[in-house]
Amino acid sequence: MTDNTFKVACSNCNLRELCMPIGLEIADMKKLDEVVATRRQVKQGQRLFGNGDAFTSLYAIRTGFFKTCISNEDGREQVTGFQMAGEIIGLDGIVTDQHSCNAVALEDAEVCVMPFSNVEELSREFPVLQRHVHKVMSREIVRENGMMMMLGNMRAEERLAAFLLNLVQRLHARGFSQSEMILRMTREEIGSYLGLKLETISRTFSKLSDDGIIEVKQRYVKILAPDELKKIFNPQSCQTCI
Amino acid sequence: MTDNTFKVACSNCNLRELCMPIGLEIADMKKLDEVVATRRQVKQGQRLFGNGDAFTSLYAIRTGFFKTCISNEDGREQVTGFQMAGEIIGLDGIVTDQHSCNAVALEDAEVCVMPFSNVEELSREFPVLQRHVHKVMSREIVRENGMMMMLGNMRAEERLAAFLLNLVQRLHARGFSQSEMILRMTREEIGSYLGLKLETISRTFSKLSDDGIIEVKQRYVKILAPDELKKIFNPQSCQTCI
């Protein structure tokens, strides 16, 4: 156990309603504590794991905010997701026993390290946990299906509206405001995620602001007219935005 | 058991090297036979399952060719994947116990129906099967990450090159030619998958043909200069194109 890791328990974690222990009985949750080997701190800008790294563990985010991204040989980068507290990252590594993307902390973060062998062992013992693991993976597949719809079919304004609605919704589920937020990512990162250039993100923010739908000041965003935003992008179509 | 379903065994299926039984011992494979409840025939144009349908089973494709697609309320459709023999579909249904996409047969097909409760039960018993299920899901996640890169960053020519290379590779793994193929989908379906319009697909086919890289005649495609095609899209970047 190194400096930036230490032992911890799921059973008294305040994220247990969102994270791994969902649906487990208190007694079973004690067992789940065995899954989490340690926690690990990740400073802003640091990688939790990177492309090519050996896959050993899944990570449950306790605090902080991550992006996952892939880049190909000619240097183009694609942000594949933004993850916040209670969400699980590292699933990409299972298939080849190597990670195929980079997970970078966009603010100082802490994750629970769950060695995948523990996860598999315990989920053989607890059907509820097994089902939960399957749901986490399935949710990611469905989310990415929705992203394909966005990237393949939607205009810049729709994409940004969808992005903002999804983000506040997830923040709201974690006890934050349902109208205000501080973005943890740059315009360039949003653009990469949405398949647009940073200038287009900036312009689209300005347009939504001019239309009185949102208020933007740099990283601060307030949704003034949620219904107008939903008219631009109807979130019905995205069933599984966590 | 209805007319178009009947009992069958994995242990003597000629797809066992590609499909579910990978890595299982012969003895264990007998057990896997229990997972597959029945087979089901799906005629060209028919749905195997559709958005909103209750999720009960995963499906292993024995013969035929499928597309999966989602459509939102304003009628826009996004093809999220094309699947062939040995591949598993239905994973999208796990998270909500309802399917969130449509799976449509693009040619007469036959699938093995694997009730998900059987899959979970047996994978609690057989770590090898458990791992395999996890890999199948992880592979899909990684594939979709690659799609996001395509849709977010690549030009039409690159997308089509990637698509063709991926398709022949998968067909080749199934014993077909590594240079020739008959496409089972329309230009519109390819376009939807790649985030382009059908006219752009047609034009890009024509361009690759004019450049002497491929030969195209309607649904027939022959890759004349695979290296040129790989120069347009380097498949290194796509690690997990099945």
Added chain:
DNA sequence: CGAGTCATTGATCTGTCTCAATATTAGTGG
């Protein structure tokens, strides 16, 4: 307070879309 990062805005360019016409193929029934 100053350097570097990040964001905004304008002007122009371009890849893909849209609209439209034509060509090819597959399917159907006489």
Added chain:
DNA sequence: CCACTAATATTGAGACAGATCAATGACTCG
């Protein structure tokens, strides 16, 4: 077997959303 129809594919011309290039402004953090 052929004519007819519907579905699919090709190709052209013009339009447009978003990209690119460039300049300025605002914030952050040591």
